[in-house]
Amino acid sequence: MKPEKANLFDLPDDLGADEEHFDVLVTGDGIRVERILSRGHATPQGQWYDQDQAEWVALLSGQATLQWEDGQETRLQAGDWVFIEAHRRHRVKATSTKPPCVWIAIHGDLRRG
Numbered sequence: 001m002k003p004e005k006a007n008l009f010d011l012p013d014d015l016g017a018d019e020e021h022f023d024v025l026v027t028g029d030g031i032r033v034e035r036i037l038s039r040g041h042a043t044p045q046g047q048w049y050d051q052d053q054a055e056w057v058a059l060l061s062g063q064a065t066l067q068w069e070d071g072q073e074t075r076l077q078a079g080d081w082v083f084i085e086a087h088r089r090h091r092v093k094a095t096s097t098k099p100p101c102v103w104i105a106i107h108g109d110l111r112r113g
Helices: none
Strands: 019-028 031-039 054-061 063-068 073-077 081-084 090-095 101-108
Touching: 031 090, 063 101
Parallel strands: none
Antiparallel strands: 019 031, 031 101, 054 081, 054 101, 063 073, 063 090
């Protein structure tokens, strides 16, 4: 059987402006790895992510700003990563359009090394 192969930087033809696109790449015992694509996306004002699992996310291309419920902001550029503990409320404040943002996110029962 030939191994499955894909390119993390291939964008779907229908990825519009201000959209976010999620692809689940692999799953395992309580672990999910996603590719997230965003182009000019921001989480709607007043909406927060409040996840049951921790998330380790790396920005592979583009620039983005995350906002935390306490008002702090984290600016990311290609190559940066951030660890988000379970239930740490956050939102995407902004993502670049050119280049679009390509993220890898790992969700699960994670702890910082």
